[in-house]
Amino acid sequence: MFDYETLKFIWWCLIGFLFIGFAITDGMDMGVGGLLPFVAKSDAESRVVINTVGAHWDGNQVWFITAGASLFAAWPLVYATAFSGFYFAMMLTLFSLFLRPLAFDYRSKIDSLKWRTNWDKALFVGSMVPPLVFGVAFGNLLQGVPFNFDSLMRVTYTGSFFALFTPFTLLTGIVSVAMMLMHGSTWLVMRTDEDVAQRSANFGRVIAIVLSVSFIIAGLMVWHNVDGYLVVSAIDTLGQSQPTIKSVVTSSGAWLTNYKETPLLWLVPITGILAPFLVAALLSVKKKSTSVKVTAFIGSSITIISIILTAGISMFPFVMPSSSHPSHSLLMWDTVSSEGTLNLMLIVVAIFVPIILGYTIWCYKKMWRTVTVAEIEQNSHTAY
Amino acid sequence: MINETLVELSRWQFAITALFHFLFVPLTLGLTWILFIMESVYVMTGREIYRDMTKFWGKLFGINFAIGVATGLTMEFEFGTNWSYYSHYVGDVFGAPLAIEGLMAFFLESTFVGMFFLGWDRLSKRQHLMGTFLMALGTNLSALWILIANGWMQNPVGSEFNYMTMRMELVNFSEIIFNPVAQVKFIHTVAGGYVAGSMFVLSISSYYLLKGRDVAFAKRSFSVAAGFGLAAILSVILLGDESGYEVGEVQRVKLAAIEAEYHTEPAPAAFTLIGLPDDEAMETHYSVKIPYALGIIATRSLDEEVIGLRDLQKAHEPRIRNGMIAYEYLMKLRNGEDTPENIVKFNEVKHDLGYGLLLKRYTNNVVDATEAQIQMAVKDSTPAVAPVFWAFRMMVASGFIMLLLFALAFYYNARREIEQKRWLLKAIFFALPLPWVAIETGWFVAEFGRQPWAISEILPTFLSTSDLAVGDVMFSLVAFIVVYSILFVIEMYLMIKFARLGPSSLHTGRYHFEQAPELTSGLRSQNS
Numbered sequence: 001m002f003d004y005e006t007l008k009f010i011w012w013c014l015i016g017f018l019f020i021g022f023a024i025t026d027g028m029d030m031g032v033g034g035l036l037p038f039v040a041k042s043d044a045e046s047r048v049v050i051n052t053v054g055a056h057w058d059g060n061q062v063w064f065i066t067a068g069a070s071l072f073a074a075w076p077l078v079y080a081t082a083f084s085g086f087y088f089a090m091m092l093t094l095f096s097l098f099l100r101p102l103a104f105d106y107r108s109k110i111d112s113l114k115w116r117t118n119w120d121k122a123l124f125v126g127s128m129v130p131p132l133v134f135g136v137a138f139g140n141l142l143q144g145v146p147f148n149f150d151s152l153m154r155v156t157y158t159g160s161f162f163a164l165f166t167p168f169t170l171l172t173g174i175v176s177v178a179m180m181l182m183h184g185s186t187w188l189v190m191r192t193d194e195d196v197a198q199r200s201a202n203f204g205r206v207i208a209i210v211l212s213v214s215f216i217i218a219g220l221m222v223w224h225n226v227d228g229y230l231v232v233s234a235i236d237t238l239g240q241s242q243p244t245i246k247s248v249v250t251s252s253g254a255w256l257t258n259y260k261e262t263p264l265l266w267l268v269p270i271t272g273i274l275a276p277f278l279v280a281a282l283l284s285v286k287k288k289s290t291s292v293k294v295t296a297f298i299g300s301s302i303t304i305i306s307i308i309l310t311a312g313i314s315m316f317p318f319v320m321p322s323s324s325h326p327s328h329s330l331l332m333w334d335t336v337s338s339e340g341t342l343n344l345m346l347i348v349v350a351i352f353v354p355i356i357l358g359y360t361i362w363c364y365k366k367m368w369r370t371v372t373v374a375e376i377e378q379n380s381h382t383a384y
Numbered sequence: 385m386i387n388e389t390l391v392e393l394s395r396w397q398f399a400i401t402a403l404f405h406f407l408f409v410p411l412t413l414g415l416t417w418i419l420f421i422m423e424s425v426y427v428m429t430g431r432e433i434y435r436d437m438t439k440f441w442g443k444l445f446g447i448n449f450a451i452g453v454a455t456g457l458t459m460e461f462e463f464g465t466n467w468s469y470y471s472h473y474v475g476d477v478f479g480a481p482l483a484i485e486g487l488m489a490f491f492l493e494s495t496f497v498g499m500f501f502l503g504w505d506r507l508s509k510r511q512h513l514m515g516t517f518l519m520a521l522g523t524n525l526s527a528l529w530i531l532i533a534n535g536w537m538q539n540p541v542g543s544e545f546n547y548m549t550m551r552m553e554l555v556n557f558s559e560i561i562f563n564p565v566a567q568v569k570f571i572h573t574v575a576g577g578y579v580a581g582s583m584f585v586l587s588i589s590s591y592y593l594l595k596g597r598d599v600a601f602a603k604r605s606f607s608v609a610a611g612f613g614l615a616a617i618l619s620v621i622l623l624g625d626e627s628g629y630e631v632g633e634v635q636r637v638k639l640a641a642i643e644a645e646y647h648t649e650p651a652p653a654a655f656t657l658i659g660l661p662d663d664e665a666m667e668t669h670y671s672v673k674i675p676y677a678l679g680i681i682a683t684r685s686l687d688e689e690v691i692g693l694r695d696l697q698k699a700h701e702p703r704i705r706n707g708m709i710a711y712e713y714l715m716k717l718r719n720g721e722d723t724p725e726n727i728v729k730f731n732e733v734k735h736d737l738g739y740g741l742l743l744k745r746y747t748n749n750v751v752d753a754t755e756a757q758i759q760m761a762v763k764d765s766t767p768a769v770a771p772v773f774w775a776f777r778m779m780v781a782s783g784f785i786m787l788l789l790f791a792l793a794f795y796y797n798a799r800r801e802i803e804q805k806r807w808l809l810k811a812i813f814f815a816l817p818l819p820w821v822a823i824e825t826g827w828f829v830a831e832f833g834r835q836p837w838a839i840s841e842i843l844p845t846f847l848s849t850s851d852l853a854v855g856d857v858m859f860s861l862v863a864f865i866v867v868y869s870i871l872f873v874i875e876m877y878l879m880i881k882f883a884r885l886g887p888s889s890l891h892t893g894r895y896h897f898e899q900a901p902e903l904t905s906g907l908r909s910q911n912s
Contacts, residue, residue, distance in 0.1 A: 055498035058453060062494045066486035068460050073483040076475020076551070083464025083471075084850035091860050094461050095867060098454040102871065105450035109878055151718055153550040154469050156851045241549045337476045338546070338553040345480060352487040356495075359518075363495055366506050381891045382504065 005237040005333075007342040011074045012319075012332040014349060016312050018070055022063035023179070023304045029057045031184020033100065033127025034177070036120055039188060039199040046120055047108065047376045047383060052191040054384040055367045057104055059360060073345055077153070077243065077335045078319050085147055085157035086137055089164055093133045099126030108384050128177060135176025138311055139169030139218075142255065143226055144323030149244055158324055168226055171218050178211035179304055182279060186297040189283060193370050201283040204296075208280040212273055215307060219269060222314060228254025229321040235333050243334045248326035255314040265313055272306035275299050386745050391846045393857040394466050397864060399831075401458045403824055404868050408452030410823050413527060413574055414581015414616070415445045416520035419500075420513075421608055427513045436894070437605055438516075439504075440887045441585060444879060446501060451875045453494075455868070466857065470838055470848035476553045477543045477560070478533055485529035493522030527574050535566025537839050538830070539632035545734055545842075547717045547727075552842060565635060568623070569830075575619040576826065579786060580819035582613025586793060587816040588883050590809040593802070597896040601887050606802065610793040617787050633696075634840035637765075638833035640693045641772040643678055644668040648692040653678040658777065661769040666694055693766050700765040704758055706733045707740020711750040738842040739765070745846055767835040775825040775832070782822035789815055 002010065032053050040046040053060075071079040083090055099122040107119035143166065146158040185204025189197050222228070233247040259265050282288075282296040315321070321329040336342065369375075376383050419438055426434035463471050471479075499507060499515040507515065536543075542559030543552045560566075586609040592602035640646075644661035645653065646668065655678040659671030678690055713730035714737065716722075742764055743750045746757040753761070789812055796802045802809070834840060838848040882889050888897035 051502075055502040056495075058497055059491060059495035061453075062486060062490045065457070065460055065490055066483065068464075069479065069483040069486045072463065072471060072475050073479030076479055077472050079464045079475060079479070080468035080471035080850075083461060084466070084468035084852065087465055087850070087852060087856055087860075090461055090465050091863065094457060095863065097457050098867065098871065101450040101453040102874070105446055106874065106878060109447070109882075151715075153472055154851060155472070240546070241551075337479070338549075340554045340557075341476050341480055344554070344557055345483060348484050348487055352491075356487065356491045359492070360495055363499055363503075366499070366503065366511075379505075382502070384502070 001343060002346075003238065004339045004342075007339060007346065008237065008333055008336050010346060011336060011342055012312075012316070014346070015067070015070060015074060016308065018063065018067035020305050020308050022067050023308060024183070024301050025060035025063050026057070027131065027180045027304065028183050028187050029053045029060050029100075030127040030131055031180040031182070032187060033103075033123045033184075034181050035184050035188065035200060035203060036127075037124055038203055039185075039196050041195070043113065043116060044373045044376050045196050046116070048192055048196055048371050048373055049188060050104065050107070050123070050384050051371050051376065052188060054104065056364065057100065059363070061100075070345070074337050074342060075319065075330075075332075075335055076337060077155070077241070078330050081145075081147055081155045081157070081320060081330065082137070084155065085145055085159065086140075086164070087157075088161040089133050089137060093130045096126045096129035099123065104384055127180075131176045131180045132173045135173035136164055136169045138176065139166070139172030140164055141320055142172070142222060142311065142315065143168065144229065144250070144321040144326070144329075146324035147322050148325040148328050153244075168218070168221050171214055171221065174214050175211065175218055175307065178207050178214060179307060182207045182211055182276065183297075183300045183304060185283070186279060186293075186300040189288065190293045190297055191369075191371055193372055201288075205280040205283040208276040208283070208300075211303070212276040215269075215272055215276075219310075222255050223253055226255065227252055228257070228314070229318055229326060229329060230254045230257065231317070231331070235317070235331070237333045239334065241334055241336050241338075243330050244328050246327055246329075246331075246334065248321070248329050250323075250326060258313050258316055268306050268313060269310040272303060272310050275303040275306060279303065386846050387854065388846075389854050390852065390857060391849055393854065393861055394849045394852075395845065397466060397857060397861045398462060400861070400868075401455065401462060401864055402831075403827065404872075405452070405455040405459055406823065406827055407820060408448050408455065409527075410573075410577035410580040410819065411448050411584055412445070412452050412523055413577025414579065414612075415441065415448070415584065416516070416523045416581075417578060418581050418585055418608060418612060419445060420516050420520045421612065422605075423513050423516050427509050433601060433604060436887055436890055436892060437601065437608075439890055440601075441605065442500065443882055443889060444584075444588075447875060447878045447882065449497065451871055454871065458864075466850050466852070467838070467848050468850035470843065472551060473843050473848070474552045474839055476549075476551055477536060477540075480554065480557070481529045481533040481536070481560070485526050485533075489522045489524075489526035489529060491522070492518050493526060496522065524574055527577070528570050531570040531573055532561055532563065532566045534830075535563045535569050536560055537837075538569075538635060538834060539563055539565040540839050540842055545737060547714055547722075547730060547734075550718070552839070565632065571623050572620060572826075575616050575623065576819070576823050578616035579613060579620055580823060582609045582616055582790070583786065583812075583816060583819045585609035586613060586790075587813050590812045591883070592886055594806065594809050594813065598886050598888075599803070601895065603802070606793070607797055610790060610797045613786075614790040614794045617783065617790050621783055621787060632840060634834055634837055636691060637693070637696050637767070638772070638829070639690060640696060641767050641769045641833055642776045642829060643690070644671070644769050644773045645678075645690060645692045646694050646769075648689055648695045651689045652676045653690040659773075661773050663769055693769070697762050697766055700739065701758070701762050703736045703739040704742060704761050704765070706736035707738065708743065708751050708753060709733045709740075710737040711740040715751075735841075738837070738839075738844070741847055742836065742844050744844070764836050767833055772829055772833045775828045779822045779825040779829065782818045782825075785815065786818050786822070 032049060036046060036049050040049045103119040103123035103126060107116055147155055149155055182204055185200045185207065188200035189204065192200065227250040230249050230251060231246055232249050235246065279296050279299040282292050282299065285292050317331045317333050319330045319332050319335060419442055422434050422441065423438040426438060496515040496519040499512065500519055503512055503515060541563050542554065542556040544555050546553045585605050589602040589606040589609065592598050593606065643656050644659055646666040654673035654675045656668060657672045657674055659668040661668050710730060710733040713726055716726050717730055740750050742761040743753045743757060745764065746760060747753050792808055793812060796805050796808060836844050838845040886896060888895040
């Protein structure tokens with residue numbers, strides 16, 4: 001169907017697509033969970049917030065599971081190296097993720113304020129720790145991660161948990177968290193009313209500015225402070241997965257190479273900077289029409305796409321550079337599954353993603369409404 | 385060198401997290417169909433009690449489902465975090481069914497689970513029923529793909545080792561899908577899940593019948609569970625996965641270990657009902673045998689042999705020696721001596737590379753293994769017998785007790801005498817843990833019986849780990865034990881609370897605790 005080179009590029013796009021899908025859908029739930037303590041002031045209001053995503057959080061979480069599993073299938077060495085290298089960060093994420101399904105499902109099962117506020121805290125932690133860790137992890141990918149392979153391709157990671165946290169990676173962590181919070185706020189503005197919607201809008205427009213500013217600062221740091229990586233030997237884009245036989249150097253500003261070579265790509269980060277301002281402006285509108293609310297949500301989704309793409313394009317073709325052994329860096333050209341597997345998985349994706357999008361949209365449509373305090377009080381025993 | 389402590393801790397962590405996750409999965413597998421059956425009756429007859437049944441058992445299903453989702457995330461992470469060499473070595477093959485599981489099954493299940501709980505007022509009756517069906521379908525498809533992945537670990541067909549990338553690569557995906565081991569495992573496992581779901585409904589309904597409350601509700605639930613459960617337990621037993629033990633070397637080893645058959649016996653082999661396996665002497669002491677039974681069960685014939693462990697090990701020795709040659713050529717190929725002759729020579733012996741890797745436990749270079757080390761690797765090439773032997777017997781015993789209970793339940797229920805058979809209701813109530821005993825021991829037989837391999841004959845378990853510090857894994861293992869214990873307590877608390885409360889928890893005003901408020905106000909006020 002496609003040659004190996006094209007397949008590799010398609011899979012770079014698909015992995016990006018799945019992670020963006022995760023950020024837009026499950027990231028929305030995480031934003032909602034993170035906003036919960038700030039926008040809901042009573043139990044009924046908390047339930048309003050939770051029930052805007054109550055029917056969808058589980059389906060949304062599958063974007064994350066599928067992105068992870070696709071990483072396993074398409075880029076096994078990246079999956080192996082990243083997950084074992086970032087061991088404690090991954091465990092921290094995992095243990096926080098435990099809290100969400102339980103909080104959603106168990107919170108309203110018992111009518112005790114203490115029980116419920118404890119689950120609210122759990123939901124907050126479960127919603128904020130994962131995006132923070134993912135942001136920090138992405139920052140580390142940009143900086144390079146210390147790992148190397150032996151002759152049998154066994155990976156050894158030589159960094160430590162605390163070394164993951166540098167000013168730059170904390171900043172990328174903030175970008176990630178702010179992205180989710182802004183996204184969650186635009187969702188709540190669409191799906192709630194009165195006080196909850198107002199508080200969400202107020203919170204969201206501040207976060208949007210924070211997001212844009214921290215994204216700009218992170219960009220400046222990538223320009224000046226964070227060394228990029230560059231492949232200096234020829235890359236056999238049709239070759240088999242052998243990530244240890246190339247030459248790589250680090251140099252300041254190398255992560256801007258792709259933008260310099262193809263100036264049109266600058267549109268991506270520029271959109272990432274400007275779109276949050278659009279969101280902030282729309283959230284500031286006093287009497288919001290439906291189209292204003294929907295545009296804000298779309299603006300927020302575009303922000304997410306642009307920011308994730310900005311990082312992806314900066315690093316392309318790198319996926320996970322090695323700071324200790326740059327020539328062992330993982331590229332999307334030399335760290336992939338075999339041609340047969342990529343072909344097979346592409347067919348599966350081509351068949352199932354449209355089906356998934358179809359029934360997911362149907363479910364969202366069916367559940368679409370403004371969730372109000374009155375509705376929650378009426379359905380007190382069946383709602384989340 | 386291999387760090388044995390790291391390997392042990394990694395194995396314990398995987399075993400604990402997988403066994404724990406598998407407490408919840410089977411119930412989900414079974415309950416989704418039971419919910420679908422109940423809701424179908426509701427949609428067809430329009431009788432409210434069936435909607436209440438769907439909603440109430442759905443409530444218990446939800447409590448179970450949430451923790452199943454949470455603990456399932458661990459499995460997604462753990463291959464990468466703790467088994468990174470495994471992930472690299474087989475990701476090209478093993479990753480595909482996992483990703484397909486996500487795309488084909490998880491999305492379906494998880495999207496419609498939300499509709500099941502919160503869509504009652506937003507969907508038409510038929511739409512909601514269709515959602516329940518898709519949820520059940522998704523759950524079962526997910527089991528299909530995970531067992532295709534697991535079946536490949538037991539019998540790795542359709543793939544080949546590539547020395548350039550130093551990993552297994554996909555050659556023929558349809559062989560992997562139609563792997564006979566995967567097929568029988570799927571049937572056996574999902575049917576086991578249906579048994580768990582049925583026993584769950586049957587036991588809790590028995591409790592209501594014994595207490596004499598919500599009798600109409602309990603009897604109907606009992607009927608559904610007795611019928612579905614009898615069909616399920618018959619499938620589990622008749623379509624047990626013995627037939628899968630015919631295929632592949634490691635499955636044959638597992639079968640010999642299950643039977644503690646150290647010596648090859650003339651066909652048809654006797655079935656060892658009970659005995660004391662002794663790995664040192666390679667003998668089973670005090671065994672009680674049933675003539676012909678094993679031969680018939682395992683080979684479905686009277687003239688095929690079941691090979692004993694001594695002979696199996698004996699056959700592994702030349703393969704280990706071959707594996708040393710394979711390793712020698714692999715090193716040459718990877719160090720730039722990839723001449724056509726070397727490639728040909730490597731290809732001649734590469735199917736035994738995995739056996740050569742067994743020596744890595746004793747010598748990193750493999751090729752310099754001493755005679756004594758080779759003998760140790762031969763010993764390693766089959767699992768410890770006693771744990772597999774006993775776990776299998778616990779599984780089978782639980783299975784037959786459940787068969788008896790489901791048969792009696794079905795019989796007396798059909799005769800409408802079940803309410804009078806209090807001894808049976810009590811027995812069923814106390815049998816509630818049995819499906820879990822059978823399922824967990826069955827899982828143990830399948831996976832412990834696969835040792836020393838992570839991927840049969842290809843990758844030893846001890847080589848599969850991540851390169852982590854012992855302290856790292858110790859820390860995470862303790863964290864898992866602590867956190868899982870807390871989650872389990874919370875889950876059981878809610879489950880027991882709502883099971884005791886029964887359909888009154890739906891707040892319809894039609895059930896027991898809503899009829900006599902002065903007696904039950906304490907229980908009622910706390911719940912939604």
